[in-house]
Amino acid sequence: MTQKPNNPSSGLPPLPVLKLTMEQEFKLRQIHDMIQDIDADDLREVFMAVQQQNFILGNTIQNLVKEWGKPQNPPTTEEVVSLFGTLFGTKD
Secondary structure, eight states: OOOOOOOTTTTSOOOOOOSOOHHHHHHHHHHHHHGGGOOHHHHHHHHHHHHHHHHHHHHHHHHHHHHHTOOOOOOOHHHHHHHHGGGGOOOO
16 A cells, blocks of 8 residues: 655645746846847836736735635535435435
């Protein structure tokens, strides 16, 4: 019989991944190289768009975390019986 490894964070969401992939590091370097010659107005526009997306993502994550722990309505007896069909049916 195989045993599951003891996971101290079972039931919790996984920890955030803070390390970039090689592809992400490459794209970040490309962006860094491209913005060296960018106009200040263009840079401001890009910064504002990225900041807006950052706020939207933060609001989405905050809402997800807020709703994560809320218990759902438990199913009624009729719903449980319908899920299992005639498994809980009685014999005459």
